Amino acid sequence: MPESLDFAIRTVDLKRSYAKVPGHGDVVWALAGVDLAVYPGEVFGVLGPNGAGKTTLIKILSTLLLPTAGRAEVAGYDVVREAFAVRRIINMVSGGEYSGYGILSVRENLWMFSQLYGLTYSEARRRIDRLLAVVDLTSEQHKKVNKLSTGMRQKMNFARGFINYPRVLFLDEPTLGLDVTVSRRLRAFVREWVAEDTTRTVLLTTHYMQEADELCDRVAIIDRGHVLVCDRPAALKEKYHAATLEDVFIGLVGRSLDSGPEEEGAAS
Amino acid sequence: MRAVYAKWRGALRSAWADFVWAAWLGWQIDSNWTDPWLFAVYSIIKPVSSSLILVVMFLVAGRLRDAAGLAYIFAGNAFFIYVSQVLLGVSWTVYVDREEYRTLKYVYLGASRIITYLLGRAFANFGIATMSVAVLMAFGRLVLRMPLRVHDGRWLYGLVVLMLGIAAAAALGLGLAGIMLVTANHGSIISESLAGVLYLLAGVVFPIDVLPSWLQKISLWVPFTYWTEGLRRVLVGTSISQSMARFSDTAILAHLAVQTAAAVVLGLLVYAVSERVMRSRGLIDMLTEH
Amino acid sequence: MTDGSMPGVAAGRMTSPGRLAAWWRLIEPNLRAANARAYVRIVGANRELSWLVWDVFLPFLGTAAYVFIYRAINAPPAFTGFVILGGAMTGYWLNTLWSMASQFYWERHTGNLEMFFVAPVSVMSILLGMAVGGMFQTTIRSALTVVLGIVLFHVHFEVYSAAGLLLSFIVTMVALYGLGMMMSSLYLLYGREAWHMSNLLQEPIYLLSGFYFPVRALGPWLAALAGGIPLTFGLDAMRQFLFGPAAMGWLGPWWEVAILGGESAIFLWGARWALDYMARLARQEGRLTLRWQ
Ligand SMILES: Nc1ncnc2c1ncn2[C@@H]1O[C@H](COP(=O)(O)OP(=O)(O)O)[C@@H](O)[C@H]1O
Ligand SMILES: [Mg+2]
Numbered sequence: 141m142p143e144s145l146d147f148a149i150r151t152v153d154l155k156r157s158y159a160k161v162p163g164h165g166d167v168v169w170a171l172a173g174v175d176l177a178v179y180p181g182e183v184f185g186v187l188g189p190n191g192a193g194k195t196t197l198i199k200i201l202s203t204l205l206l207p208t209a210g211r212a213e214v215a216g217y218d219v220v221r222e223a224f225a226v227r228r229i230i231n232m233v234s235g236g237e238y239s240g241y242g243i244l245s246v247r248e249n250l251w252m253f254s255q256l257y258g259l260t261y262s263e264a265r266r267r268i269d270r271l272l273a274v275v276d277l278t279s280e281q282h283k284k285v286n287k288l289s290t291g292m293r294q295k296m297n298f299a300r301g302f303i304n305y306p307r308v309l310f311l312d313e314p315t316l317g318l319d320v321t322v323s324r325r326l327r328a329f330v331r332e333w334v335a336e337d338t339t340r341t342v343l344l345t346t347h348y349m350q351e352a353d354e355l356c357d358r359v360a361i362i363d364r365g366h367v368l369v370c371d372r373p374a375a376l377k378e379k380y381h382a383a384t385l386e387d388v389f390i391g392l393v394g395r396s397l398d399s400g401p402e403e404e405g406a407a408s
Numbered sequence: 409m410r411a412v413y414a415k416w417r418g419a420l421r422s423a424w425a426d427f428v429w430a431a432w433l434g435w436q437i438d439s440n441w442t443d444p445w446l447f448a449v450y451s452i453i454k455p456v457s458s459s460l461i462l463v464v465m466f467l468v469a470g471r472l473r474d475a476a477g478l479a480y481i482f483a484g485n486a487f488f489i490y491v492s493q494v495l496l497g498v499s500w501t502v503y504v505d506r507e508e509y510r511t512l513k514y515v516y517l518g519a520s521r522i523i524t525y526l527l528g529r530a531f532a533n534f535g536i537a538t539m540s541v542a543v544l545m546a547f548g549r550l551v552l553r554m555p556l557r558v559h560d561g562r563w564l565y566g567l568v569v570l571m572l573g574i575a576a577a578a579a580l581g582l583g584l585a586g587i588m589l590v591t592a593n594h595g596s597i598i599s600e601s602l603a604g605v606l607y608l609l610a611g612v613v614f615p616i617d618v619l620p621s622w623l624q625k626i627s628l629w630v631p632f633t634y635w636t637e638g639l640r641r642v643l644v645g646t647s648i649s650q651s652m653a654r655f656s657d658t659a660i661l662a663h664l665a666v667q668t669a670a671a672v673v674l675g676l677l678v679y680a681v682s683e684r685v686m687r688s689r690g691l692i693d694m695l696t697e698h
Numbered sequence: 699m700t701d702g703s704m705p706g707v708a709a710g711r712m713t714s715p716g717r718l719a720a721w722w723r724l725i726e727p728n729l730r731a732a733n734a735r736a737y738v739r740i741v742g743a744n745r746e747l748s749w750l751v752w753d754v755f756l757p758f759l760g761t762a763a764y765v766f767i768y769r770a771i772n773a774p775p776a777f778t779g780f781v782i783l784g785g786a787m788t789g790y791w792l793n794t795l796w797s798m799a800s801q802f803y804w805e806r807h808t809g810n811l812e813m814f815f816v817a818p819v820s821v822m823s824i825l826l827g828m829a830v831g832g833m834f835q836t837t838i839r840s841a842l843t844v845v846l847g848i849v850l851f852h853v854h855f856e857v858y859s860a861a862g863l864l865l866s867f868i869v870t871m872v873a874l875y876g877l878g879m880m881m882s883s884l885y886l887l888y889g890r891e892a893w894h895m896s897n898l899l900q901e902p903i904y905l906l907s908g909f910y911f912p913v914r915a916l917g918p919w920l921a922a923l924a925g926g927i928p929l930t931f932g933l934d935a936m937r938q939f940l941f942g943p944a945a946m947g948w949l950g951p952w953w954e955v956a957i958l959g960g961e962s963a964i965f966l967w968g969a970r971w972a973l974d975y976m977a978r979l980a981r982q983e984g985r986l987t988l989r990w991q
Binding site for chain 2 (some may be wrong): 945
């Protein structure tokens with residue numbers, strides 16, 4: 141049984157380092173001791189510039205990467221020791237990325253992924269119909285994926301993330317590179333999704349202020365692997381006497397969000 | 409006149425620079441995963457194995473004593489490595505760059521002539537082929553004691569024949585590269601298949617006499633038929649093919665030269681047409697794995 | 699929603715129907731995943747008929763070259779049969795190397811690998827799906843190769859034991875695809891290095907496993923070494939069941955079937971272990987995903 145049902149996600153002094161050059165001692169700390177608590181029913185934003193450690197955090201929480209030190213739990217399950225239990229209740233979407241097989245149609249791809257979660261055919265059909273409508277791909281559903289534009293593939297990938305109706309969903313910069321209308325539509329669905337069933341939780345990373353402000357119940361601002369602050373967007377703006385979250389960030393760090401860290405990391 | 413000359417010289421020089429750059433890149437990509445020595449061993453294990461299959465086939469059929477017969481197919485098989493390596497090297501770059509490194513479109517935008525780039529990328533394959541052939545020749549002569557050497561000092565003839573065949577392979581490779589621009593990633597299978605067809609038709613490991621007569625007729629339209637025949641006359645000293653015996657050495661060279669020219673035209677044509685199709689359908693950055 | 703429940707964990711103290719149900723709940727998603735992955739292979743690979751050219755006709759020409767060699771040196775007619783059988787089985791080896799072992803290399807590039815690991819199914823199921831799909835696809839191709847061989851080269855198969863033939867084929871497949879699964883674990887950690895390993899295992903294995911001649915010709919030491927590749931015993935057993943004494947078999951065919959049974963068990967168990975081990979290393983080093991994601 142889960143140790144605690146109070147948290148959807150909890151990390152305690154979570155650390156992760158990477159070797160700067162594989163095989164050598166020199167390391168970068170992508171996460172340098174992160175403490176977070178996310179509650180069921182929340183849309184929680186992790187906001188930070190490129191290289192802040194957002195993707196690393198999501199990879200650890202979604203069991204793809206082991207932490208170097210510290211602890212992380214999803215719905216009370218330890219992501220290291222109980223990875224399999226975690227996988228039953230999560231899903232993950234990386235924006236700007238698209239998975240799937242080019243030779244299958246959109247619908248077939250979503251069906252393929254639904255089968256990784258053991259959905260029956262009828263249940264899969266129902267969910268796929270709904271999600272296709274959400275991402276506005278219903279009319280494209282029988283097109284082969286390698287004939288789609290990258291934006292459409294990204295939308296398909298977004299839909300894929302919801303296919304198992306995950307209790308905890310990780311969205312890593314989900315609207316990266318999508319146009320404004322589509323982004324808005326997807327954000328609206330994220331809200332709707334959590335409102336529909338308050339045991340659901342979404343953790344989303346972004347470096348768009350607007351997105352965090354509009355969408356998230358609470359945000360954590362992180363930089364170079366450290367959580368600087370964590371609160372409701374309105375509370376943060378009030379506390380730092382700032383008009384936007386961007387200004388909050390500049391106030392905290394002394395540079396703008398888009399400037400990135402000094403040492404250039406991976407793209408995104 | 410001088411201006412034209414200068415323009416040509418400039419173009420040639422920049423093509424040469426592209427070629428050298430691409431050859432360097434090709435070598436890096438092919439060999440950077442390990443140290444050069446291991447890479448060399450790795451590169452020749454494949455061709456040596458294929459050649460040994462032929463030797464064992466002779467052995468199980470109880471024909472190992474037939475040194476000239478074995479040398480005939482052994483030499484043909486060894487030199488054919490040039491054809492398969494060059495075909496692969498020139499063409500496969502399209503898939504690798506498009507789908508693995510996803511750089512094809514930048515190369516296409518950047519390199520002044522993509523044809524030069526493709527040929528340059530294949531240079532590493534040419535080097536590998538040379539190394540493999542040398543090892544096989546040494547192995548055949550020293551270990552298997554086959555009569556493999558340049559007979560009657562016909563170095564020049566052998567070298568001209570060799571180069572013509574490699575040029576024909578490069579040209580066909582370009583045609584293949586064109587086809588790959590507009591098709592899904594089938595890995596190396598397309599170039600290996602073409603190499604397989606040529607291997608069969610050119611009578612690389614048997615005299616074309618054993619082919620059905622309609623296939624023999626096609627064989628005579630394949631430059632590599634004359635190529636392997638010419639090389640074998642130099643390296644084994646004799647030929648055991650009755651159908652090829654009627655060609656004099658000069659006739660072999662002439663047929664090879666003409667058909668190589670035809671291959672060049674064909675390769676460039678296929679490439680040009682494919683490139684048009686690719687551009688009109690916007691296929692330069694498609695991803696097609698399954 | 700029904701998700702979030704944890705079947706299996708609390709199953710230990712249940713009554714036996716309950717235990718069966720819990721067991722089934724654990725197995726079912728894995729079977730579904732395998733089925734879905736096989737679907738990609740079967741539908742994807744046969745959607746365009748071009749495979750007839752690339753996977754049957756053109757490779758057959760390469761096989762034909764070996765037939766002509768035997769003809770040129772006046773070998774007995776059974777040898778033509780060896781070549782056709784070897785040519786038909788080549789497809790399985792290529793499928794194992796390129797569509798099983800190294801498949802994860804591509805799956806990582808396309809972002810699917812991480813999806814498989816985020817999902818609550820065993821990677822073995824994904825591999826099982828790939829294996830079934832690959833076998834299906836290859837069997838059609840191989841059957842066509844045999845048909846072409848019979849039509850064009852008048853190969854005559856005696857079939858000394860149909861049961862033996864079928865059984866040896868099946869255990870060969872299990873052992874072979876088990877080996878493929880085991881090798882695929884390498885691709886969780888390595889990229890090009892592993893790719894080169896697959897590449898290196900092509901022609902040398904054609905030689906060592908005796909695709910085109912009775913493996914006995916290599917002598918007992920080399921043949922025994924090659925025996926680690928299931929196709930060595932598989933081909934030898936199938937040759938013996940098909941051509942009898944003309945096959946110049948190495949060990950008794952039933953012995954070879956038994957050895958293949960043992961290899962199946964070892965490779966499947968090894969695959970499980972290796973995948974677990976490599977997945978853990980890959981999670982440690984962040985290799986399940988592309989760096990730039
Ligand atoms: N596989 C890796 N190997 C080495 N360094 C990495 C790797 N992945 C990420 N990093 C480094 O870790 C830091 C955090 O990266 P990441 O988590 O991707 O940040 P974000 O998603 O916020 O942009 C960066 O400095 C990045 O260069
Ligand atoms: Mg990121």
